[in-house]
Amino acid sequence: MSAGFLVAPVHWLVAALLVCSFMVLTQPSVCAARNLHKRSFHELGCRGNFEQSYLARLERVCEECYQLYQNxxxxxxxxxxxxxxxxxxxxxxxxxxxxEMDSLKSKVDYLYSR
Structure with a gap:
């Protein structure tokens, strides 16, 4: 028996390992995501209280708007x-x-002002 029959499965295993490693490396950690949101909060000109869930919801509205208009x-x-x-x-x-309009406006006010 030769080891040639193992070459193809080993190549697939290496390829799968590389893909999985890439996916793990490109996913931000929870801590990094929080810092990114905190940085976004200040870059947006928000002067109020930082609430990650509010920021994420409002950002999602804007992302969906972009997807809708492709502008x-x-x-x-x-x-x-x-x-x-x-x-x-x-x-x-x-x-x-x-x-959701009242809830969205309330979130904006919470993030925007003190």
């Missing part, structure tokens, strides 16, 4: 001034989030 400026306009802008409200309306 590179949509995401940035939506996030401008810590989400406290007319574009954010229009995005929420376009995404049919009228039932």
């Amino acid at each position: 590179p400026e949509a995401y940035n306009l939506c996030r401008d001034n810590c989400f406290k802008n007319e574009y954010f409200l229009k995005c929420a309306e376009a995404l049919l989030l009228k039932d």
Whole structure:
């Protein structure tokens, strides 16, 4: 018996290991994600209280707005001034989030002001 029959499975194993390693390395850790959100919070001009879940929800609205319009400026306009802008409200309306509007505005106010 030769070892030739093992070469193909070993190649597949190495390839799978490389793919898995790449996936693990590209996923931010929980700590890094929190720091990223904290940095985003300040970069957006938010002056209020930091609440990661609020920031994540508002960012998601802007991401969905970008996906809806496929306009590179949509995401940035939506996030401008810590989400406290007319574009954010229009995005929420376009995404049919009228039932959530009061909650979204409350989150914006919490992040925006002290």
